[in-house]
Amino acid sequence: MSSSGTTGLSRWQQVRRIATWEFNRFVKWRQQAIGIVVMIVVGTVSGSLTTLVKNARGKDVRVAVVNATTLGFALPTVEGVLWLPAAYDTEAAARAAVSADSVGGALIVRSAATGDIVLRKRAAWTANVERALTAARQAAQFASLPVPDSSKAMLLAPFAVKVSTATLANGGTDASTRMITGGILLFGLLVLFNGFASLFAGITGEKQQRITEQIIAIVSPQTWMDGKILGLASAAIAGTLLFTATGAVLATVLPRVLGSSVFTLPALPNDVAPLLVVALVTLLGIVMWFSFMAAIAATIDDPNSSPRSAMLLIPVLPLGLAFTLIARPETPIAQLLSVFPLTSMAVLPVRLLLTSVPWWEPVLAVLLLAAATWLFRRAAGTIFAVGILMHGKEPTLAETWRWVRRAES
Numbered sequence: 494m495s496s497s498g499t500t501g502l503s504r505w506q507q508v509r510r511i512a513t514w515e516f517n518r519f520v521k522w523r524q525q526a527i528g529i530v531v532m533i534v535v536g537t538v539s540g541s542l543t544t545l546v547k548n549a550r551g552k553d554v555r556v557a558v559v560n561a562t563t564l565g566f567a568l569p570t571v572e573g574v575l576w577l578p579a580a581y582d583t584e585a586a587a588r589a590a591v592s593a594d595s596v597g598g599a600l601i602v603r604s605a606a607t608g609d610i611v612l613r614k615r616a617a618w619t620a621n622v623e624r625a626l627t628a629a630r631q632a633a634q635f636a637s638l639p640v641p642d643s644s645k646a647m648l649l650a651p652f653a654v655k656v657s658t659a660t661l662a663n664g665g666t667d668a669s670t671r672m673i674t675g676g677i678l679l680f681g682l683l684v685l686f687n688g689f690a691s692l693f694a695g696i697t698g699e700k701q702q703r704i705t706e707q708i709i710a711i712v713s714p715q716t717w718m719d720g721k722i723l724g725l726a727s728a729a730i731a732g733t734l735l736f737t738a739t740g741a742v743l744a745t746v747l748p749r750v751l752g753s754s755v756f757t758l759p760a761l762p763n764d765v766a767p768l769l770v771v772a773l774v775t776l777l778g779i780v781m782w783f784s785f786m787a788a789i790a791a792t793i794d795d796p797n798s799s800p801r802s803a804m805l806l807i808p809v810l811p812l813g814l815a816f817t818l819i820a821r822p823e824t825p826i827a828q829l830l831s832v833f834p835l836t837s838m839a840v841l842p843v844r845l846l847l848t849s850v851p852w853w854e855p856v857l858a859v860l861l862l863a864a865a866t867w868l869f870r871r872a873a874g875t876i877f878a879v880g881i882l883m884h885g886k887e888p889t890l891a892e893t894w895r896w897v898r899r900a901e902s
Contacts, residue, residue: 511720554597566633681775688729696790715874778838784869815839822847834865
């Protein structure tokens with residue numbers, strides 16, 4: 494980017510040009526297309542193999558049974574198990590057959606309610622055998638009770654409950670609203686994790702290549718940082734959109750090809766205002782976290798060796814709080830965290846999903862998020878202006894705080 498390309502441009506034009514350059518640097522449409530093709534191929538192969546494995550049936554395990562008549566009921570049918578009730582007369586003979594690998598296992602019946610299974614090595618089918626024997630014994634005992642068949646049928650009949658979700662005032666359903674809101678929240682988190690690596694590489698790259706003096710001679714540090722935040726966040730959003738769109742196509746089209754159950758995308762409700770609030774909070778949260786991480790990245794000399802790279806995990810904390818508050822969405826702490834800027838991106842959607850939220854809460858959350866975004870981007874520009882010229886030593890947190898305070902004063 495030459496100085497002649499930015500001289501005479503307004504600040505917004507400079508920010509837009511820097512953002513476009515950063516976007517094109519990390520979003521390569523040809524590579525994205527190749528990635529989508531690879532994802533479709535891998536998804537198709539994986540889905541085909543999964544279907545093949547589910548439909549595949551191995552050889553039945555031959556299980557010898559000793560003292561089968563002691564059960565008092567017929568051996569139940571167990572998928573994948575072939576009973577051999579007359580193969581061996583004694584326990585010793587059955588155990589010897591198992592040791593010699595002549596049979597896959599042996600059931601030694603001790604009484605109508607107890608028994609042993611002998612194996613050469615542990616196997617998953619034993620759990621199915623235990624459940625089947627328990628159900629068969631209970632059915633046999635129930636059948637022997639001196640109760641009329643009609644009464645037995647009434648005792649066995651379950652209480653009929655039909656579960657459905659009511660149509661909400663906005664024209665949608667609880668299930669569809671939950672799915673869409675959860676999808677927006679998941680999308681925002683994917684954007685953060687998808688873009689933070691590019692953010693660190695994009696901000697620290699010029700410092701490692703020693704071209705910072707040329708950058709500052711062209712544009713102001715704040716303009717440069719604003720362009721980077723906007724461009725790198727847009728690149729992460731675009732990449733994640735392509736990824737999620739491809740995943741949605743695979744989830745809806747691939748099952749039809751393989752003949753399995755089809756995933757149906759949730760329908761939008763008539764009143765999309767709550768979903769727009771979630772989308773706005775998610776978008777502001779993305780920009781805020783990118784601004785916050787940009788400030789951190791401006792203090793890092795080498796992202797490959799700096800311990801501050803571990804701060805990439807900070808956005809995981811609000812997600813953990815959101816999951817913790819699922820069972821307590823109406824508590825005061827949940828209400829506080831739903832408007833606090835560092836947690837509102839994750840907690841507010843959960844509260845909107847699970848409880849009634851007063852109108853002022855989303856409004857306050859949006860305002861505080863916007864304010865935090867502005868403060869973090871200002872801090873990022875200030876730290877970049879000073880820290881970008883430092884080489885070989887990362888500033889301490891105290892030094893970084895002094896830079897920000899001096900700039901604000």
